[in-house]
Amino acid sequence: MxxxxxxxxxxxxxxxxxxxxSGCGSGEPAATPDAGSSSAxxxxxxxxTVFAAASLTGTFTELGKTFEAAHPGTTVRFNFGSSATLxxxxxxxxxxxVFAAASxxxxxTVTDAxxxxxxVTFVRNKLQIAVPxxxxxxxxxxxxxxxxxxxVALCAExxxxxxxxVKALDAAxxxxxxxxxxxxxxATLTKVELGEVDAxxxxxxxxxxxxxxxxxxxxxxxxxxxxxxxxxxxxKAPAGDLAGQFVDLVLSQQGKxxxxxxxxxxx
Amino acid sequence: MSLDARLVVTRAAFxxxxxxxxxxxxxxxxxxxxxxxxTTALRALAGLTGLSEGEIVLDGRPLHTLAAEQRxxxxxxxxxxxxxxxxxxxxxxxxPRCQGVPKAEARRAAAALLERVGLADRAAARPRELSGGQAxxxxxxxxxxxxxxxxxxxxxxxALDAHTRLEIRSQLRRHLADFDGATVLVTHDPLDAMVLADxxxxxxxxxxxxxxxxxxxARRPRTDYVARLVGLNLYRGVADGALVKVGEWPxxxxxxxxxxxxxxxxxxxxxxxxxxxxxxxxxxWQARIGGIERHGDxxxxxxxxxxxxxxxxxxxxxxxxxxxxxxxxxxxxxATETHAYPA
Amino acid sequence: MxxxxxxxAGPPGPSAGSGGRRAAGRGVAGRLPWMLVLPAVAGLVxxxxxxxxxLIRAPWPTLLERxxxxxxxxxxxxxxxxxxxxxxxxxxxxxxxxxxxARVEFPxxxxxxxxxxxxxxxxxxxxxxxxxxxxxxxxxVGQWLESSFGVTLPFTTAxxxxxxxxxxxxxxxxxVEGALRGxxxxxxxxxxxxxASRWTVFRRVTLPMVxxxxxxxxxxxxxxxxxxxGATITFAGxxxxxxxxxxxxxxxxxxTEPEAAIVLSLVLLAVSVxxxxxxRDRWVxxx
Numbered sequence: 001m002x003x004x005x006x007x008x009x010x011x012x013x014x015x016x017x018x019x020x021x022s023g024c025g026s027g028e029p030a031a032t033p034d035a036g037s038s039s040a041x042x043x044x045x046x047x048x049t050v051f052a053a054a055s056l057t058g059t060f061t062e063l064g065k066t067f068e069a070a071h072p073g074t075t076v077r078f079n080f081g082s083s084a085t086l087x088x089x090x091x092x093x094x095x096x097x098v099f100a101a102a103s104x105x106x107x108x109t110v111t112d113a114x115x116x117x118x119x120v121t122f123v124r125n126k127l128q129i130a131v132p133x134x135x136x137x138x139x140x141x142x143x144x145x146x147x148x149x150x151x152v153a154l155c156a157e158x159x160x161x162x163x164x165x166v167k168a169l170d171a172a173x174x175x176x177x178x179x180x181x182x183x184x185x186x187a188t189l190t191k192v193e194l195g196e197v198d199a200x201x202x203x204x205x206x207x208x209x210x211x212x213x214x215x216x217x218x219x220x221x222x223x224x225x226x227x228x229x230x231x232x233x234x235x236k237a238p239a240g241d242l243a244g245q246f247v248d249l250v251l252s253q254q255g256k257x258x259x260x261x262x263x264x265x266x267x
Numbered sequence: 268m269s270l271d272a273r274l275v276v277t278r279a280a281f282x283x284x285x286x287x288x289x290x291x292x293x294x295x296x297x298x299x300x301x302x303x304x305x306t307t308a309l310r311a312l313a314g315l316t317g318l319s320e321g322e323i324v325l326d327g328r329p330l331h332t333l334a335a336e337q338r339x340x341x342x343x344x345x346x347x348x349x350x351x352x353x354x355x356x357x358x359x360x361x362x363p364r365c366q367g368v369p370k371a372e373a374r375r376a377a378a379a380l381l382e383r384v385g386l387a388d389r390a391a392a393r394p395r396e397l398s399g400g401q402a403x404x405x406x407x408x409x410x411x412x413x414x415x416x417x418x419x420x421x422x423x424x425x426a427l428d429a430h431t432r433l434e435i436r437s438q439l440r441r442h443l444a445d446f447d448g449a450t451v452l453v454t455h456d457p458l459d460a461m462v463l464a465d466x467x468x469x470x471x472x473x474x475x476x477x478x479x480x481x482x483x484x485a486r487r488p489r490t491d492y493v494a495r496l497v498g499l500n501l502y503r504g505v506a507d508g509a510l511v512k513v514g515e516w517p518x519x520x521x522x523x524x525x526x527x528x529x530x531x532x533x534x535x536x537x538x539x540x541x542x543x544x545x546x547x548x549x550x551x552w553q554a555r556i557g558g559i560e561r562h563g564d565x566x567x568x569x570x571x572x573x574x575x576x577x578x579x580x581x582x583x584x585x586x587x588x589x590x591x592x593x594x595x596x597x598x599x600x601x602a603t604e605t606h607a608y609p610a
Numbered sequence: 611m612x613x614x615x616x617x618x619a620g621p622p623g624p625s626a627g628s629g630g631r632r633a634a635g636r637g638v639a640g641r642l643p644w645m646l647v648l649p650a651v652a653g654l655v656x657x658x659x660x661x662x663x664x665l666i667r668a669p670w671p672t673l674l675e676r677x678x679x680x681x682x683x684x685x686x687x688x689x690x691x692x693x694x695x696x697x698x699x700x701x702x703x704x705x706x707x708x709x710x711x712a713r714v715e716f717p718x719x720x721x722x723x724x725x726x727x728x729x730x731x732x733x734x735x736x737x738x739x740x741x742x743x744x745x746x747x748x749x750x751v752g753q754w755l756e757s758s759f760g761v762t763l764p765f766t767t768a769x770x771x772x773x774x775x776x777x778x779x780x781x782x783x784x785x786v787e788g789a790l791r792g793x794x795x796x797x798x799x800x801x802x803x804x805x806a807s808r809w810t811v812f813r814r815v816t817l818p819m820v821x822x823x824x825x826x827x828x829x830x831x832x833x834x835x836x837x838x839x840g841a842t843i844t845f846a847g848x849x850x851x852x853x854x855x856x857x858x859x860x861x862x863x864x865x866t867e868p869e870a871a872i873v874l875s876l877v878l879l880a881v882s883v884x885x886x887x888x889x890r891d892r893w894v895x896x897x
Contacts, residue, residue, distance in 0.1 A: 313799075313803050314802075335799070335803055336802045336804075336808075338803075342803040344796065348796055348799075348800040350815055350818075350819075352818040352819060361801070362805055365804055365805040365807070365810055366805050410804075413805055
């Protein structure tokens with residue numbers, strides 16, 4: 001999947017956004033609208049601001065270019081980040097047009113605040129076991145992760161990939177003691193890429209995006225923990241119709257092609 | 268414990284080059300104007316400034332190869348540099364502690380030294396709680412506490428006010444007399460040098476211009492700087508018997524000399540007249556008053572003319588003569604009041 | 611304190627000249643200059659307002675209940691312990707480094723000084739990745755650490771300390787170096803003439819004289835370590851009890867339960883403010 005950006009280009013912006021938290025001795029309240037958010041510029045007629053889950057960075061960037069080509073004079077601005085953070089920002093009044101979340105739960109934060117109606121599931125994502133290329137712990141099924149000698153990284157339960165991992169492990173009736181609970185899927189994947197852990201549960205799309213740096217292993221229990229990605233236009237969308245048109249593009253065959261090539265499954 | 272040193276320190280715009288010999292128990296004062304290299308010489312002896320050339324030998328042992336902390340020296344700094352975080356007692360005990368003396372013993376020795384300098388009751392005080400005179404004595408005690416063979420004092424009285432200075436000067440003199448090692452003292456104050464030192468070494472521009480006992484130096488200055496310090500009019504000329512020609516100006520003296528010579532006389536020996544006096548003092552010249560200023564109880568008159576000179580007269584004489592700057596006046600000095608010596 | 615002028619060593623009474631000068635320097639009374647006061651107040655408001663935001667939004671009714679949760683205390687204890695040990699490590703390594711930078715002439719000193727500040731400008735997450743690349747299981751040094759000693763730092767409490775020390779050390783070094791440069795080196799010379807070796811000079815003269823700078827640096831260092839997030843989560847990971855410090859707990863709570871995040875933040879803030887304020891009082895009164 002050479003269309004995707006190099007992994008650092010994806011990991012770093014996410015990382016930098018998180019780094020902002022570390023400077024102040026405590027977490028900031030989610031009340032602060034993201035200063036880096038492009039939407040601060042306001043919703044000009046030719047501008048769509050899309051808040052999207054970090055795992056959509058590559059595909060949505062590509063779709064954004066397609067959209068701009070189809071609507072000359074229009075700019076698509078993205079704010080990629082953790083779905084939960086994005087949802088908080090929207091609730092606190094960040095001027096977004098479209099929200100694409102990595103889980104129905106985070107979308108619910110926004111719909112509960114009556115800021116979006118009728119979200120549509122546009123893709124689904126499935127977990128894989130990611131192992132370093134040389135697979136030092138010789139992992140080939142989910143049960144291997146229970147071995148105490150195998151260092152495992154999982155996403156924290158609070159983020160969608162962590163919730164999915166718990167669901168899958170529960171479904172398999174397995175108990176895994178990870179060495180770390182990472183704050184997002186990219187960080188989890190990085191630990192595998194660097195060989196710091198022997199295995200991790202991440203999304204299939206992330207394995208594909210790593211362009212061969214890690215090996216993905218399918219496992220049957222993943223079907224029990226499929227993650228739905230909902231998308232919705234926001235009630236107060238400054239861009240109006242353009243927002244709906246962007247969602248239409250994502251739901252179109254063209255959108256599906258881009259997304260499935262990146263490893264997402266159609267709903 | 269005698270010191271033999273040749274100190275050469277070369278800097279970009281300055282070279283210090285002097286030979287220094289100090290006998291055991293002797294106090295030598297390095298005297299000179301600012302920038303003459305006095306402090307540099309002292310720092311070189313202490314090992315705080317490296318020698319470019321030369322050697323320092325104390326009792327036959329070379330010191331210049333040793334680091335400052337290994338030299339058997341004690342040093343009193345101009346502003347004392349007492350450690351602000353330590354009490355007076357611990358400041359004095361610092362040196363012995365560095366030499367490995369056990370704490371209790373070092374403090375006992377320090378207390379004894381403080382007692383000797385009359386500060387037993389200030390042992391617990393921090394340096395900032397001490398008066399200038401007290402701090403000076405603590406600094407001296409601290410330097411003596413390491414039982415040095417060479418004692419170095421950098422302007423030890425310069426930071427004191429006039430009153431305290433008088434008192435501390437005489438105390439310091441006593442302590443220096445008790446010290447049996449060699450002492451090198453740096454000062455720019457002639458009085459300090461005269462009172463404290465057995466021998467003066469006058470440094471100008473990095474080299475020795477004159478040395479001798481305080482009495483010798485005071486009586487026979489060899490540079491304008493020294494003459495000013497000791498308060499003499501000084502001229503350099505060529506002697507032919509009792510006559511010394513300073514440029515074209517003949518000066519009659521009471522000594523018989525041949526060749527290059529100095530002539531010195533005190534300002535008080537100069538007499539002033541509104542008109543040419545009767546009788547004939549041998550040295551009489553017409554001068555112009557360059558300035559008038561108070562000088563102690565007297566008035567010092569600056570005279571321009573064939574030579575420049577200072578004259579000290581009483582305030583009453585100033586009134587009698589009705590002196591004003593710029594005025595022309597006659598000046599004389601008796602040959603018997605002058606002192607001539609070979610240059 | 612300035613000992614370079616003789617006036618300070620002189621007696622307070624008789625030296626009328628210096629006394630008069632000091633009195634004149636202090637005697638600038640009159641109205642406060644609004645050019646300074648207005649921005650000062652604005653600056654204070656800017657710094658304090660976010661804190662007020664936290665206080666206002668805090669879920670006061672459930673506060674105690676949330677605080678009593680074992681994982682909160684666990685994270686707090688871990689945070690305090692790691693920040694303290696990291697500060698101790700920084701003191702052990704950073705004070706000598708500051709001394710080297712301030713006192714020893716060596717080629718490339720300016721470059722070294724610039725390098726010391728790298729962790730300040732490096733985004734902490736990048737710092738964490740850099741640490742992984744060096745000290746990680748497959749890192750340049752980490753590989754050797756594991757094969758020779760069986761030690762791995764990532765995902766351990768020691769890893770948290772390493773990450774915090776890496777990010778916080780520049781604060782200490784810069785503060786101590788500044789204090790060393792400001793200290794009058796002639797006191798060190800005086801100590802040398804009294805027979806003190808360079809180590810003794812450092813221990814008994816230099817260090818006590820720059821102690822206020824060391825303490826200020828250590829406090830900054832500790833505060834920075836306490837709030838460390840990016841490098842910690844990247845290098846040491848995040849696991850309750852071993853590596854999940856307060857900032858990490860705050861971040862994760864933010865994902866699902868913003869109110870819990872506020873509570874955790876307040877706990878961290880309160881504890882650090884109490885500790886720093888008490889330290890400061892002690893030092894101000896001692897000085």
